Amino acid sequence: MSAFAYMDGRIDPPSSAHRLTLESLAQKAKDEICFLATDEDALIGCIFCRPEPPSFLYVGKLAVSSSAQGKGAGRALLAKAEEEATQRQLPSLRLETRIELIENHKRFASYGFRKSADRSHPGYDRVTFIEMIKDLQPVNG
Template sequence: MDGGTGRCLCGAVRYAFGGAPDWQVHCHCESCRRATAAPFTSFLGVARESFRWTGAAPATYASSPGVTRSFCPACGTQMAYQTEARPEGIDLYAATLDDPAAYRPTGHVHWNEHLAWLRLADGLPVHHTPRRLTGGEDMEPILNLVREAFAYMDGIVDPPSSAHRLTAADLAARARDGEVWVIDELGVPLACMVLTPEPGRLSIGKLAVAAGHRRKGLARQLLDHAAARARALGLPLLEMRSRVELTGNHAAFAAMGFARSGETAHPGYDRPTSVTFERAV
């Protein structure tokens, strides 16, 4: 698609834009679903400087802080979405295109909010939005996820993994004093991580992905979110640690842009037991 035009149901509100869209995705977030009364919404993002309204001016509605939705005041068709977080762009509803067949979606976003009865088999990648826990939730499912994900270390690492000593109360305290993030789907946790701000760095711990959901990019999505949190906190580095025996993890960290930066020893050990990895943000 190289530029395009679109209109509302009654044809009063029209638009035009130039150039190829920046992205094209299906959104499953609750606010978009409620705004359109549809199970999901199909968007294309275009540069604000290449976009113009060519018909009647749309009406606008501030649907959430920093978000404005444009719609036709006559027929009610939802036309566009704008957020203060991305002032350089405007998101258009793909079904309003004069030629909606030109739309080429590349994935699903906010998949963690999709409706349970929705069944899709388009083969497109799905992207989840991590959710921050407050510490007031039931932490047992998160604890079980961590323990299951770390169980393979038993008999391999010395000393044994700290996951054995971790409790639901510990996770709740880390959520209150630091940050605990989870990717879940229909209420079931699929992946999690603990973030601890430290001087000059954001430390990542207990990064875990549930069996059956590995190799789907969930760990990478969490690490990308950790990088965004580090930038928001003004911290220039991400830091992770791995046991010296887990060379497979070391290779995975390197593939995700982390570099080995040092070694540490657990109390009572006269040899390195952990390797530290860092990544600039």
């Protein structure tokens, strides 16, 4: 939750992270692919992924604790997602990021993502998030 706190008051609608509970996270970890980043025994980040055949591995709930940001944990988690996509023969990663979070758009672009669409949450008549895609190198074999 602390990794998403900076969004409070900046994004509308509020982050779905506020609806997460220990039980729903446990279920999410069973239903989706989850990778964790740790520093010794401390959890410093996570990423949840979901296959969307035939084209994408969806990347959601990428979170890195504020104390670990800028130290490579996010990049390492995205690298794990890329490995997973490659193993599943999915040619691209897909994610969504809120329209207000320009710094996230720039960061994901620096990781090789490109904006692919403007989207809106149900009930909104304006763009509330953008979709970004990263095409992966084809596996030769």
